[in-house]
Amino acid sequence: MNILFLCTGNSCRSLLSEAIFNHLAPPGWRAISAGSQPTGRLNPRALALLQHKGISTEGYYSKSWDALPVTPELVITVCGSAAGETCPAYLGPVLRAHWGVEDPSHVVGSEEEIEAAFEQAYRILRTRIEAFVAKPTLDQAELDRIGTLGEGC
Structure with missing residues (x-):
């Protein structure tokens, strides 16, 4: 199973998602991340946090959703709901879910x-x-339910 985590810049939240997923996923499952307007660099705080948690960041880079190496079965957007934030919508016949998280790099x-x-x-x-x-x-309902977990952490 291939899962795509999308965010606008592909430097922080989608990177965190990709790395966490690949760290926890069983064999045969793979996450990638991408952005609609990639920054071209990964957030140094996100990288340091992952390394502190013992999660590898080797081989990760900020990339565009226009050049994906695989076709995902599931696309999850992780952009927050802040007013005016651009949240990309992946086009194509693929299941989608929104697991919005506020962008810590804007704090x-x-x-x-x-x-x-x-x-x-x-x-x-x-x-x-x-x-x-x-x-x-x-299942769309379950994916939507999962997208609400952890709020209030």
Whole structure:
């Protein structure tokens, strides 16, 4: 099974999702990430957080959704619901779900507040991915339910 995690810049939330999923997924499952307007670089805080959690980031890079190496069975958007944020919609006959998470890279504040935002995004995404991996489903209602897990973390 191939899963595509989409976000606008493909530098933070979709990267976190790709790395967490590939870390937890059983053999034969693979996640990739992409963006509608990729930044061309990965967020250094996201990379450091993943490394701190013992999750490999080797081979990951910011890429466009126009040049995917595989055809996904499931596309999950992880962009948050902040006003005015562009959230790409993957076109094609594929199941889609929205697991919106606020972008921790936009948080302004103390070092502790910024780190807390990254930790929260990580916890939310990991909770959702763990739920999916524990009971993989391509049922739209269940995918939508999983997309609400971890809120309030």
